[in-house]
Amino acid sequence: MNTPMRFHFTDEQTQFRDMLRRFLSDVSPLPVVRRTMATETGYDPAVWRRLAQELGLTGLTLDEHYGGAGFGMVEAGIAMEEMGRALLCAPFLASAVLASDAIARIATDEQKQRLLPSLAAGQTIATLAFAEHDGGFALQAIATEATRHGAAYTLTGSKRYVLDGCSADTLLVVARAPGSLGIDGLSLFLVRGDGSGVVRRALQVIDPTRRLAAIELRNAQAELLGTADAAGPALVRTLERGCIALANEMVGGAARLLEDTLAYTKLRVQFGRSIASFQAIKHRCAEMLLQVELAKSAAYYAAEAADAGDAQVGYLASLAKACASDAYLHTAIEAIQLHGGIGFTFDNDTHLWFKRAKSAEVLLGDATWHRERMIALLPRPDPQTKRAEQVA
Amino acid sequence: MNTPMRFHFTDEQTQFRDMLRRFLSDVSPLPVVRRTMATETGYDPAVWRRLAQELGLTGLTLDEHYGGAGFGMVEAGIAMEEMGRALLCAPFLASAVLASDAIARIATDEQKQRLLPSLAAGQTIATLAFAEHDGGFALQAIATEATRHGAAYTLTGSKRYVLDGCSADTLLVVARAPGSLGIDGLSLFLVRGDGSGVVRRALQVIDPTRRLAAIELRNAQAELLGTADAAGPALVRTLERGCIALANEMVGGAARLLEDTLAYTKLRVQFGRSIASFQAIKHRCAEMLLQVELAKSAAYYAAEAADAGDAQVGYLASLAKACASDAYLHTAIEAIQLHGGIGFTFDNDTHLWFKRAKSAEVLLGDATWHRERMIALLPRPDPQTKRAEQVA
Amino acid sequence: MNEAAIRAEVNAWLRANWDPNAGLVEWRTKLVDSGWGMPEWPAGWYGRDFPASLVRAVEQEFAKLGVVGVARAGIRLLAAATLLEHGSDAHKQQFLRRILTGEDSWCQLFSEPGSGSDLAGATTRADFDGKQWIVNGQKLWTTSAHHADWGLLLARTDWDAPKHEGLTYFVIDMHQSGVTVQPLKQMNGHASFNQVFFSDAVVKQEHLIGKIANGWAVAMTTLAHERRRADGLRSGYADIGVGVERTGRIFDEERAEIATVMEPYTWYPQRAGRVDLAVPRAFETGRIEDPAVRQELARLLILSSAAEWTARRARAAQQLGKPQGPEGSLGKLAASHVARLAARVHTMLAGADALLAGEDGPEAGIIAEILLSVPAVSIAGGTDEIQRNII
């Protein structure tokens, strides 16, 4: 990296985190999470309103100009981390991160002026509908086509794994120009969730705290956002930010699981002694701790790099996502097992994070996919560097 | 598998193993190993003679007809396992397994009659020279070319990683017909180690108990063995048997390392108690034991399958090699670390097996290569089987 | 005794008495009284004091004809073994017969919340009120409690003695208001275990097994038999009537009995990782072409095959009466490795669909069930409990 990294949070950022942690444990403690995840929409509008009105989180990274707070990826990461800790059920990633970022990057000033303020205020919820059954989260694989009718467009295709797709008012649909390939010819369209030619269906998910929808588009009315056929590169950036946000969510959940597990093992007594005193348990906890701290470092670094405009942010986003995916899942499995049989029961909370770890692992591409992407983005080193570093 | 497997050794095989173990600890204890590995040829002709004359090991798998014992892959596996335990330095794999098997499969009866008896008697040592710098152990990558002159041939090319290449009297060189590709057009040739146009050089190796040579062939005089351009498929079988033999050698070494480590940790006292009583050490040892036993099962199964003429022997050979490679290396690293600082010293014997594990891991293709090969050899299941097994 | 003669005798008896269209209990009653149902048991108690070799011979004769044996499902036989060793004649009189006929089903009430595998830490209390025992407390990890008639109860009767010496062993009637059985819902939606709550539940004075404060010793008997029989019991049904088509009322009733007992375990194949689905799905999804998938799939095939072969080696050695090698004890450790790796492979194979469950999920939700079940393998402490409860 050429940009000097801080490797720590500013006092303001730490205060923001503390405030957020208190707020979430207040408005969304686990009983609320359990109640919310059992509802149809999977989130609590009242909580969402308080998030928006009392903390302005819904506009966290949007320009003040649009009623946002104008913060960067680091603050978004802190928010995601705390939400991951608290298992908050809310369309934050969908609306406040992915959709907001996509509009901010791609839409025209007029469109931003029209769309962002209500998003920033949390009055409308938007989501990014790009993934499809074949190809999953790869933009290159998008098959949904846009047909132009003068200034207007209609979209036809099937979107899947759409975050909060059923509760979103506004769908930002990625579609391609007929005959285009790869990320060329991709455009971002605005589609009303209740628009004609739009059929939404809630998918049965492995993680009840993160809702997904399948969306069928049959000649759905759509408004082009920004320039036609040129959204590809911007969308890549948006998804990278999504990965960084998700990586931060994951380390929040993993860290919380670790704390709970340490507390539980210290508490739990077997054969007359705390099981934490069993050396083998200690070693497993140390390994969990390592995984969590490494993943934190990667997630924090990627967020800081994004704000610093680091040219390698794509590489770092994939690194953070892959690192956090493996760490979170490992931590979750260990947490369940170290809780003993009770950790596998539904009344014990551990599985809620396990399921979140599982969905986060797969969402926006799994670790294998991001490891491959890392190498694809790796710059070929010039022969000098190697010799140079050999002394180090 | 359709052939019924025994999953145990016969009493005769167990007696053969016990006898061999006693013999090796008698003729090649570790001090002898250390002395031998410091010699130029890297093996002890006296020990080799005793192996041949007292046990007839050099002809273990050759037909009685050629002065061999006519045993199968299981017995060869037992021999390799015991040699791996004892770290025997001898050209057994090169001469008694690879070279003998190749001749037996490929050569004409007249050639076998001429070559095998002296191999069986251990009077001559042969090795299989097939690997080359580019492509390593893949037959497909062989570039050495054979030029025909009437009935005679000359070979030109560079062989590398040739087992005991400098001490072998007879080189079995694999070369291809000009313009041929893959394993088509490969022939097996007999070349005298001291023949004209043959330049042999001992390579500096990571494992002093297993010697390798680089062999330059410049219009070297060669005798074609068997039919021209048709040796490919037979050589594949020969190398598969080599992998099974090597897998058995590896489990022998791994099992021995495990035993030594358990003994050492029980012995070693720290803070007033045997370190074996530290739970974390126990768990590491249990994991080592699992790895070793799994690798044994795979190595034994492959050997039994080879003798049973199992059609999947290629798949099983790669499975056994990959399994044993990872298990042996894991065991060796753990063994060194559980021995504490002393385990890293040259005077402690652990590193001798570690180096053997390292060379065995790479020889005849590493675990990644064999895992890939396994899948390539995997038969596409018919849709029925799945449903059928679902109930199981 | 001469094996051939025994075989002839049992065979003749079976041909004379076996009727696939009889009622299950009706047949078993006849079988139990004949002494052929449990030949290893004492002659005085429905048995013939047969040594293992002859028992095996008898079993083989049963298998040949596909004859249904005595009830073995659940922990019935553990209860019986315990009663045979520590019970009074009255106990044997009252319970053994109905155990073998299958009329009574039993459950084990040992573990408690928190105590995990430390059974001696039990805090469920039993107090004698002068004419009967009053039980209060909670048990966990009881498998068949929801359909059990009787329970093997380990409860604390002395709070001053060292923990192993304050326990007493009872047989408790599960059909009473003081006993509440609640299924324990798991993270994967299934419920293999129950919690059992006792509030002033009653145990007749004569249903105390062994002596007061001697419960630990009695419980050890139960656990010892549990371990010894585990394998046998699990295969208990598998080897009956191989190749004999099993039609008739008696088989229907037996199938029903088995179904009831097996019900809590329908997810166990998923817990083990369903390696059998990996290769077919790799081809069907086309992910077999992905080199990274190929590596992980190969790792899984290596691990699971080697684990299976290791188990076969252990069994072969056992059958040859060879000294049991270490490879026998490794099953659990291997199983947890297999399950974790299988979950990773299934996740890779499912791609984005790994997010989905139920009808929307791959294999109609089976894959999701795998991903949500594997963490149960090798649960620290809990495992043995779980494993042992499998029939």
Add this chain to the structure above:
Amino acid sequence: MNEAAIRAEVNAWLRANWDPNAGLVEWRTKLVDSGWGMPEWPAGWYGRDFPASLVRAVEQEFAKLGVVGVARAGIRLLAAATLLEHGSDAHKQQFLRRILTGEDSWCQLFSEPGSGSDLAGATTRADFDGKQWIVNGQKLWTTSAHHADWGLLLARTDWDAPKHEGLTYFVIDMHQSGVTVQPLKQMNGHASFNQVFFSDAVVKQEHLIGKIANGWAVAMTTLAHERRRADGLRSGYADIGVGVERTGRIFDEERAEIATVMEPYTWYPQRAGRVDLAVPRAFETGRIEDPAVRQELARLLILSSAAEWTARRARAAQQLGKPQGPEGSLGKLAASHVARLAARVHTMLAGADALLAGEDGPEAGIIAEILLSVPAVSIAGGTDEIQRNII
């Protein structure tokens, strides 16, 4: 004291006295007497009783001009710290000055074969013959013994007392016939440590440090300083004279001094796995095209980057005076993961060449040295020993 003033004063003194062409000892003698060489030390003993903040300021002034400081290599400063705390004035008089000038080099004689990290288990004996101490026994894991003039010796003087209470701390003259130093050859061919054998070696009565049987307490002082200084010492040379071209006799002599001390550690970069070589070699060998290699390489890059960033986070927190989080203590665990994975990647990248060493091996043997060195990372017990001995 005012920092600016201090900076000015030291800067002026340096400009007046610093001469790159002076002899190393000559310069250091002047430096030591001036009190600027060890400003944190007591005023009475070559120091100025400076607090850490001012010491840092002085060090920065030295760095600016690229001035060579007092001798820090090896365990000299640990010896000095121990003598300052437990030594008599005579000891300080005799040893401190020559430690700082670099004239004397020291080694630590604590660990013994078998005792591993359990130092109190020492069995090397020291017996008083009426006028001096006679030492017999063996020490292990001593780094600089082969060029040391003096040794810090922990020996047992009372065999009846509990193990911690029977030890006494001495300074032993390494140049005597009773002391034999043997390099301890490692599996990778290097020798970072020595074995030291004592047969009737002699220690002057006045070279006993502290009181008889109080050796454990004194040793604790040495170890405490060892841990506290570890980082500082390791970077000791790195941050000197950055960007200042370092020519002149004094620098040559210092380089020679460093070379001597660093010699046993030339293989440490290989032990750490040489992650820096992975990417360049992946491209050079063309193996970067292999998808399986790409996965492992990515895993390595993730692990090593995250480990480095974790260390940076710990340092940043430390510098901000924030409470030290857990991330600080994880370095070793991470390092062993990195090393193992790096070895795997280097093996994959080398292909069949991973069989070869020395000139025939990839990178002229560096790769082989990596493969033969990584097992040394996180050696159970041994590790701390090894780590701490790194300057």
